[in-house]
Every structure is written in structure tokens, then in C-alpha cells.
Amino acid sequence: MIRYIMRRLLGAIPTLFFISILIYGFVLLSPGGPTARFSMNPKITPQALAAFEHRWGLDQPVPVQYCRWLGVCNPDGQGLGVFLSSSGMPNFLPGIVGGGSNGVLHLDLGVSSSSGVPVSDVIAERFPRTLVLAGVSLVVWLTLALIFGVVSAVKRYSKIDSAITVFNYVAYSFPTFWLGLLLIVIFAATLGWLPAGGMWDVRNTPIFGSGAYWSYLGQHPVSALGDLGRHLILPVATLVAVSVAGDSRFVRASMIDAMRQDFVRTARAKGVPERGVVFRHALRNALLPVVTNIGLELPFLFTGAIATETVFSWPGMGAQFITSIGQYDYPVVMGISVITAVLVVGANLLADIVYAIVDPRISYG
Amino acid sequence: MKQKTELTDLEVGPAVSGPPTDPDILLEVRGLRTYFHVMDGTVKAVDGVDFSLRRGETLGIVGESGCGKSVTALTIMQLLDIPPGEIAGGEVWFDGRDLLELRPEELRHVRGADISMIFQEPMTSLNPVFTIGNQISEAIILHQHVGKKEAMVRAIESLKAVGISAPERRVKQYPHEMSGGIRQRVMIAMALSCNPKLIIADEPTTALDVTIQAQILELIKKIQADSGAALLLITHDLAVVAETVQNVAVMYAGRVVESGPVEDVLLRPQHPYTLGLLGSIPALHKRGRELDVIKGVVPNPFRMPPGCKFEPRCPYAWDKCKQVEPDLVAVPGRAALSRCFLHLPDESTRRAEFDRVSVATVATGMS
Numbered sequence: 001m002i003r004y005i006m007r008r009l010l011g012a013i014p015t016l017f018f019i020s021i022l023i024y025g026f027v028l029l030s031p032g033g034p035t036a037r038f039s040m041n042p043k044i045t046p047q048a049l050a051a052f053e054h055r056w057g058l059d060q061p062v063p064v065q066y067c068r069w070l071g072v073c074n075p076d077g078q079g080l081g082v083f084l085s086s087s088g089m090p091n092f093l094p095g096i097v098g099g100g101s102n103g104v105l106h107l108d109l110g111v112s113s114s115s116g117v118p119v120s121d122v123i124a125e126r127f128p129r130t131l132v133l134a135g136v137s138l139v140v141w142l143t144l145a146l147i148f149g150v151v152s153a154v155k156r157y158s159k160i161d162s163a164i165t166v167f168n169y170v171a172y173s174f175p176t177f178w179l180g181l182l183l184i185v186i187f188a189a190t191l192g193w194l195p196a197g198g199m200w201d202v203r204n205t206p207i208f209g210s211g212a213y214w215s216y217l218g219q220h221p222v223s224a225l226g227d228l229g230r231h232l233i234l235p236v237a238t239l240v241a242v243s244v245a246g247d248s249r250f251v252r253a254s255m256i257d258a259m260r261q262d263f264v265r266t267a268r269a270k271g272v273p274e275r276g277v278v279f280r281h282a283l284r285n286a287l288l289p290v291v292t293n294i295g296l297e298l299p300f301l302f303t304g305a306i307a308t309e310t311v312f313s314w315p316g317m318g319a320q321f322i323t324s325i326g327q328y329d330y331p332v333v334m335g336i337s338v339i340t341a342v343l344v345v346g347a348n349l350l351a352d353i354v355y356a357i358v359d360p361r362i363s364y365g
Numbered sequence: 366m367k368q369k370t371e372l373t374d375l376e377v378g379p380a381v382s383g384p385p386t387d388p389d390i391l392l393e394v395r396g397l398r399t400y401f402h403v404m405d406g407t408v409k410a411v412d413g414v415d416f417s418l419r420r421g422e423t424l425g426i427v428g429e430s431g432c433g434k435s436v437t438a439l440t441i442m443q444l445l446d447i448p449p450g451e452i453a454g455g456e457v458w459f460d461g462r463d464l465l466e467l468r469p470e471e472l473r474h475v476r477g478a479d480i481s482m483i484f485q486e487p488m489t490s491l492n493p494v495f496t497i498g499n500q501i502s503e504a505i506i507l508h509q510h511v512g513k514k515e516a517m518v519r520a521i522e523s524l525k526a527v528g529i530s531a532p533e534r535r536v537k538q539y540p541h542e543m544s545g546g547i548r549q550r551v552m553i554a555m556a557l558s559c560n561p562k563l564i565i566a567d568e569p570t571t572a573l574d575v576t577i578q579a580q581i582l583e584l585i586k587k588i589q590a591d592s593g594a595a596l597l598l599i600t601h602d603l604a605v606v607a608e609t610v611q612n613v614a615v616m617y618a619g620r621v622v623e624s625g626p627v628e629d630v631l632l633r634p635q636h637p638y639t640l641g642l643l644g645s646i647p648a649l650h651k652r653g654r655e656l657d658v659i660k661g662v663v664p665n666p667f668r669m670p671p672g673c674k675f676e677p678r679c680p681y682a683w684d685k686c687k688q689v690e691p692d693l694v695a696v697p698g699r700a701a702l703s704r705c706f707l708h709l710p711d712e713s714t715r716r717a718e719f720d721r722v723s724v725a726t727v728a729t730g731m732s
Contacts, residue, residue, distance in 0.1 A: 263492040266492070270476065270507070271475070271476040272473075272504075284495075285494055288494075361493060
């Protein structure tokens with residue numbers, strides 16, 4: 001099992017390397033460029049522009065730029081020395097064994113070109129907020145999809161199955177951003193039950209993630225969590241609606257298929273109570289394809305968060321991504337893309353590992 | 366019940382009702398009807414099946430594909446999907462209780478404990494995600510109220526009883542790590558584990574390699590003899606019936622057409638269908654000749670012949686067979702029952718011709 005996980009981890013390295021080239025390539029191909037934000041500014045002279053480009057290394061050949069960004073090349077090196085760190089070891093090695101300190105490989109994602117803050121600091125501030133949204137969404141998503149799917153399958157063609165089916169088709173056909181706006185109009189603007197956006201109530205709650213927030217959470221856990229919960233309801237509903245709808249259909253189909261299997265009849269013939277037949281024998285088998293499917297959909301929690309966070313002004317990574325694109329803040333855009341890519345690959349890896357655990361027929365060899 | 370009128374029309378409704386008077390009778394099935402309501406109409410898969418089984422006795426149900434033999438077994442256990450299935454009538458008396466009248470919870474305590482079942486497909490009948498020890502002990506925990514450890518010990522014992530070597534190691538394995546023959550042994554061990562009064566084996570050897578079939582059959586016979594449980598063996602294989610059971614019921618188109626002691630039915634068949642089945646067994650001395658078959662096909666379930674269901678394929682049929690369906694009646698001078706007009710006292714001429722063919726067929730078949 002450990003060997004299997006190690007092998008999968010090693011296999012993820014080329015994938016991530018390829019993704020890094022794609023991210024770099026797409027950013028390179030996108031119109032504008034890091035200097036585009038100065039183009040309307042009459043005070044910026046061509047000399048100043050050239051100096052800016054030199055300072056950021058933008059006058060280097062593209063492979064060198066990529067190589068430096070990745071952390072394989074040392075920006076201070078000369079000739080073939082670019083591959084060596086200042087201590088003479090290959091630059092891509094970790095800092096403690098004499099490698100360099102620059103580039104993605106050394107967790108140096110550069111400095112935000114709009115705020116001057118290190119990108120890793122920007123992400124460190126934003127990521128936990130996205131994680132709260134994504135984590136709660138994941139729990140709600142899986143719980144609802146399983147409940148809806150199993151109930152639909154067990155009570156097939158009943159009224160409750162029809163009701164769930166109607167919900168599924170309606171929810172599945174909503175575009176995420178539009179559903180968000182609709183929910184804001186109904187529950188925030190018209191009914192006034194829930195906040196229209198944000199992650200905390202600015203009037204009485206400190207900024208999420210700050211030291212003041214944690215001490216507030218410690219002193220008033222009920223009001224802090226209640227406030228967070230109220231802010232979570234609409235974004236979570238928006239984010240998971242499509243996934244719940246799609247996956248409860250998937251669970252239903254998978255469950256119906258499992259309930260038809262011979263071993264389910266064997267379980268009944270043994271006198272297993274219906275509860276055990278459904279949850280022990282059928283569900284365990286029905287979950288096998290579902291696990292794979294969920295692994296493929298997990299990244300949606302982060303990509304979907306881009307639209308959802310923007311609609312609900314949720315101050316997370318997705319909203320930052322949109323803001324940074326508007327500011328031509330290339331280091332931040334690339335940094336968030338890299339982190340998201342790692343999360344996606346990690347999620348798939350996790351799904352593979354979970355699958356291997358739940359299905360004894362998968363060999364680890 | 367809307368089938369009521371139909372039932373009297375057909376004149377095959379059970380005359381008696383209530384528990385069997387003889388306490389030695391473990392299972393008595395009377396007038397059992399199982400219908401499937403499908404898109405094109407209603408398929409009467411089982412349409413008036415009667416048979417009984419004494420304690421410790423072995424009964425084979427034989428017939429070709431689609432005759433309703435498996436559905437009969439599944440109806441007794443009530444393992445059908447309802448809908449589309451419907452148990453449209455009849456009684457299933459088991460050990461003093463009508464299984465069709467039991468509440469689901471009561472039925473659950475009969476399943477696996479008093480009646481256990483061995484299925485046709487050992488490859489798919491075991492749950493792929495649980496170890497076999499886990500699956501065998503599940504029934505033991507449910508019905509014998511013992512702890513996990515004790516159940517596992519009993520599971521190992523029952524694996525030993527079905528001739529699986531190194532059972533302590535096997536209980537930790539998953540079904541996919543075993544061959545079809547071993548899996549069927551596991552199914553038998555599972556069926557055996559709660560000391561049932563009745564074991565229903567539904568085509569237990571059909572999906573197996575021929576070399577394994579004989580072993581599994583021997584095993585079923587052995588465990589039946591050792592445990593003293595009654596055995597209901599469902600098969601399409603006359604050879605299996607001949608080797609394994611004491612009594613046999615031949616089914617055709619959802620009905621029992623002939624039943625009796627196995628040597629009576631197989632050596633002195635009383636129904637033209639049984640005779641046809643025996644005649645169609647390939648034999649070495651018939652080599653090079655075309656195989657004898659029963660002419661025609663099984664009737665379309667949506668357009669059953671009004672009279673005898675075998676009439677369109679029957680070489681002995683006459684006008685009466687087209688109009689009225691015969692009852693399952695005792696054959697004069699024999700221990701068998703047969704659903705055929707040939708056995709009526711005033712049909713002796715026709716009967717003589719049937720007997721001549723019958724004797725000839727059995728004689729060539731045996732040589």
C-alpha cells in the first residue's frame with residue numbers, strides 16, 4: 001500500500017511539470033503582458049519600461065524566464081552556471097542541501113506586481129478562506145448527493161424519487177454565477193434573511209484569519225461560527241447545486257445497478273435486514289464508481305469557487321484570481337494557478353488511493 | 366382478487382387449503398402463481414405449481430429454460446422484485462407456516478436460518494468487497510446470535526465441511542481470489558452454516574466447469590445426507606436429477622406436468638413432455654444421426670394455448686387437448702402424477718401407443 005502511494009506520488013511529478021509548462025505558456029500567450037498596465041500612463045518612458053522589464057527578467061529568452069520561474073535556473077548565474085545555486089549545487093535541489101531559493105520548486109512564487117507583497121503571503125491569506133468554503137461545500141455536497149441518490153434508488157419511481165429527480169434536473173441546468181445572483185436577489189435583497197456577500201460581518205467581527213479573529217472565535221465561538229455559517233449558506237448552495245444534482249443521479253444509477261446484482265439477492269437470501277442489504281452490501285459496491293467520479297469533480301470546488309467567490313465577494317483565492325487578472329498581476333495569477341493545479345492532482349491522487357482502499361480487487365502491484 | 370374467475374375457469378385451483386395434515390411434510394407448495402407485469406403484458410411465469418417435500422427428502426425440479434423452475438424457488442424465498450413480479454396466488458407451507466402470509470421481519474428469520482439457498486452464478490453471488498469469512502459469518506451472527514469471533518470460528522468449520530483446504534487462510538480472502546468451484550463451495554458453506562431445514566439449490570452446477578460439476582454435486586449430496594436437511598434441487602440437467610434426488614417434478618410452461626420418484630419418472634415417463642426430454646438426450650450409439658428434439662418451441666408467454674400447454678408440440682395430442690387443460694392426476698398403477706389426458710381410463714388405445722414409444726425410448730436411452 002505504501003509502495004502504491006509512493007509510486008502514484010512519483011507519477012504525479014511529470015504531470016505537475018507538464019502543467020507548469022501549460023500555465024506558463026497560457027500566461028505568455030494571453031494578451032497584454034506584465035507591462036500592459038503602464039501603457040496608458042504617459043509618465044512611463046520607454047527607458048523606464050526597459051528598466052522594469054530588465055528588473056523583472058522579462059528581457060531574457062522565454063525558456064530562461066520559465067526556468068527561473070520554475071526554480072531550476074539561478075537568476076544570478078552566468079552561462080551554464082545558471083543551473084547551479086550560489087553554493088555550487090544544482091539549483092533545483094531544496095535549499096537545505098545546497099539548492100537555490102528562487103522559483104516555484106522552492107515555494108517562491110514571486111512578488112505581487114500590484115501590491116509588492118510576496119505571492120506566497122497573498123495565497124497564505126486567501127487560501128484558508130477558500131478552504132473553508134470548499135471544505136463545507138464538499139461535506140454538504142457528498143452528504144446530499146449520497147442521501148438523495150440512495151433514497152431515489154431505494155424508493156425508485158415513488159413520489160420522493162420524482163421530487164428529487166425534478167430538483168436534480170432544475171439544479172443541474174442552472175449556471176453557477178446566475179444561480180448565485182438569483183439566491184442573492186431572493187434571500188438577501190428581497191427577504192433579507194441572509195447576507196448578500198462577504199465572509200464575516202464587518203461591523204462586529206474581525207478580519208478572518210487575523211489574530212483578532214482567532215481570539216474572537218475563542219471568546220465568542222457561537223456568534224463567530226454563527227456569523228460564518230450565515231455567510232456560508234448562499235455561496236455553498238450555489239457552489240454545490242450542480243454537483244449535488246449531477247452526483248445524486250450518478251449515485252442513484254450506481255445504486256440501482258448494485259441493487260440488481262446477484263450478491264444483493266444472496267444477502268437477502270441470508271436473511272440480512274433490508275437496512276444491511278442497502279447500506280452494507282449495495283452501497284459499498286455502488287460507491288466504487290462514485291469515488292472515481294468525485295475525484296474528477298473535486299477540482300470543481302476550486303474552479304467553481306472563482307465564479308462563486310466573485311458573485312458573493314468571498315475574499316478567497318478565486319476572487320483574488322479575478323482581481324489579479326484585472327490588475328495584470330502575473331505573479332499572483334500564476335501562483336494561484338500552480339496551487340490549484342497541485343490541488344487538482346492531489347485530489348485525483350487521493351481518489352485513486354481511496355478507490356484502492358475500498359475495492360479489494362485493485363492490486364497495489 | 367381479480368384472478369379469481371380465471372382461476373376457476375382453469376380448474377386448477379387447489380382444492381385444499383391450510384397447513385398440511387402430515388407433520389412430516391416440510392414444504393408444501395399449492396397452486397403457486399407468480400406473474401410478471403411487463404411492458405407487453407403479463408407473463409405467467411409460474412401458473413399453478415404444486416409439490417411437496419418431506420423432511421430430509423430430496424426433490425428435483427427439472428425443465429427447460431423459462432419453464433418457471435427458478436422463479437418457483439425465488440417465490441418460495443420471496444426474493445423476486447415486486448413489481449414487476451407479483452405473487453398472484455397459492456400457498457407455501459413450510460414447517461407449519463404459510464411463508465406467503467409472513468410479515469417481512471418473520472420471513473427474514475426464515476431466510477438463511479431455516480431455508481438457505483445456493484445460486485447458479487458463484488462468480489457474481491458473492492459480494493466482491495467483503496472477505497468470504499465476513500460473508501459467511503454474517504448469517505451466523507444474524508441467526509445464531511453469537512459474537513464475531515465465534516461466528517468466524519463456525520465459518521471456518523463450515524468451510525472445512527465443504528472440503529476447502531486451509532480454511533483459516535481462506536476466510537481472509539476475497540471472492541476474486543478464488544476459482545468458480547471454490548466460490549460455489551463457499552456458497553454451499555454459507556448455506557450450511559446455520560443448519561437449515563431446507564436447502565434450495567438453483568442450478569448449482571450449471572455455471573461451473575464440467576470437471577468441477579461432479580465434485581460439487583457429490584458435495585451437495587454429502588452435506589444433505591450429513592445435515593439431514595431437505596434439498597430442493599433445480600436444474601435442467603436430467604443426469605444431475607438422476608444422480609442426486611429421490612423425487613422429481615418436471616415443469617413445463619409454469620406448471621408441474623409430471624412428478625414422482627426419480628426412477629419412475631425417468632424410467633417410465635408418463636407425460637409426453639418428459640418422454641420428449643428423455644428422447645432428446647444425446648447418446649453415444651446415436652452418433653452420426655440427427656439429434657432427437659421436441660418439435661416446435663416453448664409457447665409465447667403472451668399467447669398460451671388454451672388447453673394443454675404442451676399440446677402444440679405433443680405428438681399424441683388430439684382435439685380435447687386443444688380445448689381443456691388436464692389436471693395433475695395420479696397415474697393408475699404408478700407412484701407418479703401426470704398432467705395428461707392419456708391417463709384417463711377411456712383413452713387406453715392412445716395410451717398403448719404412448720407406452721410402446723415410451724418403452725422403446727427408455728430402452729435405447731439406457732443402452
